Amino acid sequence: MKNSEQQRLFNHYNPLEDRLGTDFFDALPKKPGIYKMYGRDGMLLYVGKAKNLRNRLFTYRRAKVGKSSRKTIRLIRMVHDIQYELCKNEKQALLRENKLIRQKQPEFNHAKKSPETYYFIHVKQEENYWTFKLNMRQYSEKEWHTYGAFKGHVVVRKALGALFRLLYIAEHKVDSAHHLPSILLKNLTPMNYSLNVSDEHIISTALLEKLFIGSSDELFEIMLSHFREQELLDKYIGKLLLEDFEALKRFYENCSQRNHQIVQHLDLDTHIIPQQKLDDYLIEMALD
Template identity: 30%
Template sequence: MRETAVSFDYKPFLRSLTEAPGVYRMIGVDEEVLYVGKAKNLKRRVSNYFQKNHPSPRIALMVAQIVRVDTTAVRSEAEALILENNLIKSLKPRYNILFRDDKSYPYIAITGDASPRLAYYRGAFEKGVRYFGPFPSSWAARESIQLLQRLFLLRTCENSVFNNRSRPCLLHQIKRCSAPCVGVIDAESYARDVKLATLFLEGRHSDVIDSLTARMQAASDAFAFEQAAVFRDQIRALQTVLHKQFVDSGKDEDVDILVAEAAGGQVCVNLAMVRGGRHLGDRAQFPSASEGLGVADALLAYVEQHYRLHPAPTKLVIEGADVEAIRALLEDVLDRPPIVATARFQAEKAWAEMALTNARLAIETRLRETGRAEAQLDALQAALELSERPQRIECFDISHTQGEATQASCVVWEGAGMKKSEYRRFNISGITPGDDYAAMRQALTRRYEKVAAGEGVRPDLILIDGGKGQVGVAWEVLTELGLTSIAMVGVAKGEERKAGLEQLIYPDGRPGLALGGEHPALHLIQIVRDEAHRFAITGMRAKRSKTRLTSQLEDIPGVGPTRRKKLIETFGGLGGVREATVEDLCRVEGINRKMAEQIYNALH
């Protein structure tokens, strides 16, 4: 515990502070915003910072620099969270530790339909849907869904498909769905299977096995031996899964294991998730800035951010931070905080050690990748004779099929890797089909006109996927916008389009530069260029598919705007119309069998 020396006369301030929810801002000398936080009770939360001894050296250092505390009371915690996020983004306080990936955990959802659907889900929760998770990775969530399909045969199809089936789909044929869409299973039996799947996701495995055992015995007593055999196989499959698929504690318990490790100037927080006694894997997280950050501070910041957004399990196992500090923090964040303890039992100690090992491995991987990226950037700076190492690289590519569905992509490399959150696609219109030069001009103009106006992020280097023509057009755009101080180079494909034979094209007329296939700078350029191409072509294909289907519907005699609207509404989109059978199409109001066959033939 570290004693906190405070220059701010906080006692009169705390006496007058409201107990309403809100946001507080710690202000230092010269009006510097040191920290922004949210509280459901401002008085209680802010008071915690001014205790005599503080468990976090980093926060103790911050508190010693406070000269004033500003607060904003709001009506609810939700409003406080939004205001806090906005202030952190705009003010960038140096004592705020951000884990950028903390919102991206996947869930498993069971919908509230008459025949509930099993689904992989990310995003805001909706009413009437049950959510299970979060899962540490998409793999863990999808693996669990496949498991539930094998065990309980629940449907995973969208409602637009489910409501228009006339025969069982392939999943039924391979024994992954009981086909409630066409009545192969009755509603009561399907509801029982949904209940068992829910119990399984809640970790109540023994209840599931007991229920299946009772149903097997009832079927056997009724001499329904085939049905009894189905339940027997289901029980065996479930027991096999519980023993082999995951590390299993043998208890129906929900636990999060949180550890932190620091090495090589990097701090990693690793979260391992145990649900229903099954270890679902772990996930390493790195804060946005780790300079001077200790493992205890990282864990405290992570706990606060993570459990604001995701439900807490019944127990947290913590290694690397003060348990009392974590417990006090969660009492502020949650209405019903979980049990917080260090690892005591054999299974918990094994989980904690495994999480620490994975945290160390994640740091080693990150340091190795960072070192390789720095070497590549240094090589790129030297090869292109740049005054500084480029920190932000943007690459443009144009994609279309014989002029159809033209799209431009812009991908971003920043720091040590691709920054997918800042990728952009530009739908190109108003040009002659197939005119790549005009498409490049439009894309670059739209991207950099805001930069020229003093808005937006300015790159250090622009890569153009193309030869002299595309580079010339791109340079004209930068010249018109007054941005010629930004370095730019084209990447022309080599002979027979072989990797390693690329030539770099300068906009000022200098001879092209061939680095050779083993050059580290070319490896980096290839990574960014290939990502731009992938991003462009996937967007183009999606746009082309939608455009073609819409065009095909418009070209069918007798299918006017009203019928097109009915078709799209009935099948949930253009993709659903394509998947519909003739019988499905006949059920749409205003479409007889002859018209349905005409539509089906036109789309196939």
């Protein structure tokens, strides 16, 4: 047999049935649960959930090169044992999956693995200044107003950078991006930023709080109306303004408004959601 043909056969070989046996697959239940995949040395490689364990694990049994992702093929070739646990329903399976991923940190799981990296936004109002801090730790100091936790590194950081620019432009009546501070033009949002705010600023702290809590997007309409009156949307800077509004809207819909819905749906007594609870709360809200 030629080397090229041997390589082709090897590439299309799925070892799961040989390693686990046909009896394993024949006995799989058509019930919800979680499954754990282990390597040759007993290391936990992956944790998954399924509404129907039999159907889900059969997709791994049938996986082939060219029809499945490289990650899946690589995982299958490393798996030497699969164990599963039955759960009462899909919701319980998702919650159990979340817990195991956080506890065991399997190599092939990426999502939900590091909830401690979900962001909190902190705001402090001082005389003529608003100070913003973005980090992964909840402040206990009373002078800081805390919002979050928010999931989504790119969404959160882009939105906060957009908000800083919009507030600065409104406060300083900027009509060109060239007049913005260089720190507000960088790709990465500053983790700490203080904005000078006059008594005539169009945005109040109450509107900011509603935005971060997710109870109202009134801030968007007020700022849009202001920029229309200033005829900024028709200038070159208008493109930047609209892009920033889109980034902020994405954050509102996917982060703060979603958190507000969780608080209302689960009747929580605070708008601050612990990092370790956020994924579980999302599951509970989606499946209730």
